[in-house]
Amino acid sequence: MNTFKKIFLSSTSLFCLLFISCEIIQKDTVKKTINTKAGTATQMHERNEKVDDSVLIQLPKNANYYMQKNMVTENQYLSFYNSKLYFIGTTDDFDEAREGYLPGYFHSIVEDLKIDSKGFTFMLDASKLEFYTVQDAPGISPQENEIWDIVPLKGKRTYRATIIADTIYIETKDFDTRKFIKTNAG
Numbered sequence: 101m102n103t104f105k106k107i108f109l110s111s112t113s114l115f116c117l118l119f120i121s122c123e124i125i126q127k128d129t130v131k132k133t134i135n136t137k138a139g140t141a142t143q144m145h146e147r148n149e150k151v152d153d154s155v156l157i158q159l160p161k162n163a164n165y166y167m168q169k170n171m172v173t174e175n176q177y178l179s180f181y182n183s184k185l186y187f188i189g190t191t192d193d194f195d196e197a198r199e200g201y202l203p204g205y206f207h208s209i210v211e212d213l214k215i216d217s218k219g220f221t222f223m224l225d226a227s228k229l230e231f232y233t234v235q236d237a238p239g240i241s242p243q244e245n246e247i248w249d250i251v252p253l254k255g256k257r258t259y260r261a262t263i264i265a266d267t268i269y270i271e272t273k274d275f276d277t278r279k280f281i282k283t284n285a286g
Contacts (some may be wrong), residue, residue: 157217157220162180162181162182163180164282164284165177165178165267167280173203173235175235178280185213185222186208186210187206187224190204190235191251193224193257204233205236205248206229207236218262219260219261219263222258224256224259226255227253230247231253232246257272258272258273267280
């Protein structure tokens with residue numbers, strides 16, 4: 101019985117190590133894929149070099165993309181509707197360190213959308229956004245939505261998006277890559 105127990109524990113430990121290794125390799129592979137597909141265009145944009153736009157990507161039509169965070173209060177959305185892009189996000193994009201209070205939310209029509217062969221970029225300016233206490237997700241229209249004004253927010257943030265199948269990866273300075281998954285085809 102002792103020998104069986106040792107073999108069982110050893111094989112269980114080995115399985116756990118293999119599983120963890122596979123998870124790490126898979127995450128690393130996804131990150132390398134994102135970096136390979138988006139890195140060149142992102143670096144060229146940062147250096148203000150011309151990106152070959154001879155073959156522009158096709159943006160989704162009437163589709164919603166959802167980024168789920170650990171807390172429901174931090175979920176974000178990208179919504180393509182009638183040839184426009186709407187970004188529904190949180191004040192965390194402009195708040196250096198949120199401590200002890202819930203985030204505010206914004207719903208913005210992206211006006212400076214730039215499309216190239218690798219994806220798209222856009223910029224948001226906190227001073228031009230209105231922040232609310234209730235999240236305005238696609239298909240949800242809160243009856244009352246108070247202005248969120250806990251801390252003053254300012255600054256601009258540039259977003260670089262890469263589309264891979266039904267997923268949009270967004271890179272933003274000082275943030276981990278965000279993964280938005282398609283939820284419907286409007």
